[in-house]
Amino acid sequence: MKVLQINTVSGYGSTGRIVVDLTKEMVKQGNEAFISYGQKDSKYKNSFRIGTFLENKCHNILSRIFDRQGFYTSRGTNKLIKYINEINPDIVHLHNLHGNYININILFKFLSQSEIPVIWTLHDCWPFTGHCAYFDYVDCNKWIKGCYECPLSKSYPPSIILDNSKSNYNIKKKIFNGLSNMTIVTPSEWLAGLVKQSFLSKYDVTVINNGIDTNTFDIKDVNALKIKLRLENKIVLLGVSAEGFESRKGLKYFIELAKSLTSSYQLILIGATKNDCKQLPNNVIAISRTNNAKQLAEYYSLADIFLNPTLEDNFPTTNLEALACGTPVITFNTGGSPEVVDETTGIVVDKMDSKGLLNAILLMNRQFKKTNSLNCRKKAVEYYDKKRMYKKYLELYHLKTEVKC
Template structure:
């Protein structure tokens, strides 16, 4: 069986690693897999899967269209036309969609092809963008305008940020493009997101919940020199990890928390910051740049006493799973499906830093009673294979 996945990245960050984990498992079972992606470079070890869509210039022009005209998903027309011709020649049996935002693919060109191609189509949603007129995470402001039609978007300044609000037209366009696609099944990693999909214009489709997994061979307790490198002694390390940090990911909440804590007892460490962000950090927070080394990341998780997820926008965050697999308990806001990937343990109301402070001070943070094997991506792979790929 030939399988084509489409995602914004390949082999890096959470969705990129989900794709390559799935690809490796499928290949082990004798299937042929390609991952078409739009941004950055695929690591060398995944080059055998990687197919680049468009160029950096295409992404730049698409991003400009999105910024000026709220046109995320409606640029990259020529690049997508060329890609569709490549799909026809590759002739996959299954097309597995992941993140289609990121300024790399044209929705009209892609879905006009998908409507008539006759292929089995799986679409794994990692956020809300597919059914809103603009935002990937409408729940950050408890917005439900997407149910009946987007308008007056309250978070135009957040990704995919735009100077104008074209959400009403985008919502209508998406509804026209995404509905009535033969043989399409939607997958969500969390029950939370599945519930939103069933309220949206995508409710006509079968929706399956298959939780994300991680590679527990790599994410496991490891020796770490983090304490020695930063001279942390016996301080309790409070860790945050994100692909990109902003207030939606809880950056300002970490700032506030650092001013509340006794810095002789606690040390906040944030991974995934830019050099510019690191320079602006208060002296009470240690910043580490983004790493694509799983071993390095696992060693950092292993050194931490608590993993803090203070994000205001989450689906089913694998960072929670990665921390737990490395032996580090998770304290999370009740955001999206984050409580699901923390297995209901150590959950506080979103934005309630006083409660976060109280839990940390009393150290009422327990490890969930979960078998590490249940966190492994192979469990997710088995579900995809049995429930989706192998069924007619």
């Protein structure tokens, strides 16, 4: 079996790691695997970059002016199609198609004509909106019947001048519904439910949860780190984000907590940007993003509570990594974030409930982690190990190729 995966990035961030890890697993199982990407090359041997740096930069600029994400990089996309014809894959597995690197109109016209079976893993809501990747946190439901006057036009993917959400919606609805053999995968039940309400509802939808390396993310001995940071007598609260702590990621709530909690608590944020740091109180330990998974696992293990006050997310791997390191999760009841939490692995708080978030922290003292650390670890290993994710994807690949035959 021969599979081509297409994603914005390769080997970088959660989606890029999923693409590379799944590719390696396929090869290990005796299959052929290829990656096409727009940015951040993982140096995997069977890789094809879509578009040049200059072409993708122009895509970014034009998208910001005209609000036409996914409608440029024509030359690079035509080269991609030649590459697809050369390798002749049994399946094309799509991931994120936003990110200034591909022309969705050209790609889907080719896929429709070629009749290659397609799997599309949705990592956010962009495929069925006229602009944004998320909308729940501003209570927008325009995407159900047709986008217009987007309230998030300046959010990712940002448009600083025009609002083309109505046109984008109609075009995406037409071209994305032109395939005869496509299965949609979502990492969360929440996103699966949204897809079934969207213009993609004609397609089969299956849920395959994101997976993590539970060998890397494990309960670590952190006594030395506690002493180094002088946290021996502190209740440690941890937040982690690969994208910085902008409004959707709950920066407001971290700031409120830092001002409200007593000195017996210590808040640590990993992945904070320079702009985040300017807004954070001095009693917060802010650490820039780290790609060192072992170091990150130590911080997860150090924490008594993992805080994820996201206002909307698909199925955050940070929750899974925290559980694998034996740390319970407190999160808002938004998106797919609460799907990993039960009475022994954390607390779910009503969306935007600042007081409820604070009360949950006060309720979840150190004893909660001592009592439930092994339960957190067990749940992560049984349900969210990446080998489980690989197995489900491989089963889906085989099912799609059998249907093709």
